[in-house]
Amino acid sequence: MRHFDLSPLYRSTIGFDRLFNMIDQATAFETAPSYPPYNIERTGENAYRITLAVAGFSEKELSIESKESTLTIRGAKETRAESEGAKTEVLYQGIAARAFERRFQLADHVQVTGASLENGLLHVELLREIPEAQKPRQIPIGKADPATGPKVVTAPRAA
Numbered sequence: 495m496r497h498f499d500l501s502p503l504y505r506s507t508i509g510f511d512r513l514f515n516m517i518d519q520a521t522a523f524e525t526a527p528s529y530p531p532y533n534i535e536r537t538g539e540n541a542y543r544i545t546l547a548v549a550g551f552s553e554k555e556l557s558i559e560s561k562e563s564t565l566t567i568r569g570a571k572e573t574r575a576e577s578e579g580a581k582t583e584v585l586y587q588g589i590a591a592r593a594f595e596r597r598f599q600l601a602d603h604v605q606v607t608g609a610s611l612e613n614g615l616l617h618v619e620l621l622r623e624i625p626e627a628q629k630p631r632q633i634p635i636g637k638a639d640p641a642t643g644p645k646v647v648t649a650p651r652a653a
Contacts, residue, residue: 532547537619542620546567549589550614556616600620604621606620
């Protein structure tokens, strides 16, 4: 059994509640849905791709929603009777056509940049864009003038 007691961290940290909740959810024992199968790939230093196998779904039957830090991908297949007017009778159905909902937790500053459906695979492109204010920057060191005291050099601000 994997259970971590995070209460000591709650006493000494501020503002990490969301992170601790994500850890609790990730370690909780529950059966995760296995349909549809998916891959998560790193395509660059700050670029990612989620690929879902959605064979048989059209673009209008799929929806992608990004809200706060959650990416939700839904698929709802219309029934064959609605789409074809009940012209055919299915004798055996081995291809899954059930509705699904798949959720992904996104890190801070990760944005969905696009999506494409190709050969039964849904590709969702993600990019982590770190704001300029949070990127590392060099701080220049000023020289002290013995007559006037220390010289303060201010770093240029990003516009």
